[in-house]
Amino acid sequence: MEWNADRIRKNGVKQEIKKIPGRWLVILLIFLCELFIYTGIRVECTRKGFQISHAEQARKQSEAYRKELIIERERLGSPERIATIARTRLGLDMPEQGQVVYMDR
């Protein structure tokens, strides 16, 4: 009887020993997965942060360029410049009365 009881206790301990690494392995795996996911997310976050920063920089540059273009358009479209080009490069002149076409209003 005593021998049996001792054997049963030993088997139980063996089973527990067998159970413990499996559970720990799962926890370890979960932990590792979490670590990888966390690292991945952090890396992705940093990458996105850089992308946002680049996009913001590009937006600022585009905005500044747009403003420059607006000013340039105003300068290029000034009546003085257009009249000078029309006279000097295209050989045009202000129309006489009979040369004007009126749009029907």
Place this chain on the structure above:
Amino acid sequence: MTQERKKGIRARIVVVEVFFFSFILLLGANAVKIQILDSNDLARKAENEYTGTVRIQGKRGEILDRNMNRLGTTIDALSVAASAKKIENPAKDARAIASVLKIDPVKLRKRLSSRRSFVPIKRKISPAEARELKALDIKGLIFQNDVIRFYPNRTLAGQVIGFTGSDAKGLEGLEYGYDSVLQGQRTRLTVTKDATGRQLDPEKRLQERFSGGSLVLTIDRNIQYLSETALEDVVSRFRARSGMAVVMRPKTGEILAMALYPEFNPNAFSEFTRESWRNRVVTDPFEPGSVMKVFVAASAMDKGYCTSKSIFFCENGAYKVGSKVIHDTHESGWLTLGQILKYSSNIGMVKITETTGKQALYDSLTGFGFGRKTGLGSPGESSGTLSSPGKWSTIDTSAITFGQGMSVTALQLAVGFSAIANDGVLMRPLLVQKTLLNTGETDQEFKPQVQRRVISKHTARTVRKMMRSVVSEGGTGFSAALEGYSVCGKTGTAQKVAKGGGGYSKYLYTAAFAGFAPEVNPELVVVVVVDEPRKSHYGSVVAAPAFKSILAESFHYLNIPPDLEQEQIVARVSDGAKS
């Protein structure tokens, strides 16, 4: 284990317990101190680490013409300074910097040798200069964001727009008059900084957020250009001192152009004399000459003293008033009121005023807005001079009938002629159509405003007919006649007061022409004033052709077809579906 040994262990355990308990108590107390007692102070200290206060000056708003073209705007620029302490070789670096910025290298070297932590070098440098300076790679150079007020059309409407000083405050023209609208907000803000101390919300964006409002003018930059070109031509052709022109819509009082010559470039205002900064159309009164006859004739008819067919004897060209003799350019006998205007008879005008009396003359002139400010809102506006009739001598009264002994501004003339063109209704002149918020929404809109009726509709139409005869063959203003259009106008030639006093000069004149077209439904009023022309001094010779040029080109641009019967090409825009 002996009893003593057990006691020793217990004692040690107690000591360790006490130590840990004290330690935990201390930690707890410290936590209470940090979390509760010092929390506000510590939070403030922490905040100071990642926030900072900056002074923000919002960008100045824009000035736009009626078609939303920019006449004045603010552009980003850089200012350069140096931390003199960090400059390694002041002599060499000063030479390099000075050659890029075209400044005195000796003065710069002295300043860079001062070892101060901040030495301003030059404000508002060009992008090319900034690039060249950065390429020099000099340690200690500091680049700061700045702004420049820029006028892309250069001299166009320079005196009307005005300019700002280095502190972005308006100093002349509309920039000064509407400074409170255009000026960006000045504020102090708490901004978040990163670990290196850089602001997370960039200053430029904050400047945009606190930028000022914009002005939308009634000016049309194309008509403004046409007027300035015509003025430049007439001033240089007649070697005049200066010239000014106003183009106005009589029905609304909107000013489409306010031109002055010599021109002025607000981008480089310091290179011009102070004299050329002023918008003389509103600030400088002058004796207008015969253009005033129109108002005298209009009020005499309106008050029933005479009709267009009433006749007056014009004394064959010479008429004694008090101790002075008044002369006419053309000797005439009996003339109708219409003919008096057509031939611009001074004597005829004196005769009319002898009928009406000086109080009626004064009332009519003030009714048309002379002697008062027009309320345009442009800074430094003059009311002109028109003294009370009690102070007028007989010769004063006579002189005022033909525009001498009083003074008006070119704007007042344009407003007065607009009243005749607008069937007798005087409109308040409009230069600013609306103001915009920095979001682009309308803040304030200025609608056309009727001031008062000055003459009846019937009188206004009769006066227009009489003015039409001035521009017809034989009239003094025939050179302003425009093929296909019924042009109404009046010439003016006024002697100027001699420099140094002592009466009128025999050599200095003001030549003017004011009028409108078409006769029945006037679209534009144009006033041209040329100061001290030399080759000829008559309004009909000097100012009338410039008037014609401005009117013709403005009509072409605005697509206003001729009102008189003549062959014209009219194009229709087809929508395709109905054709």
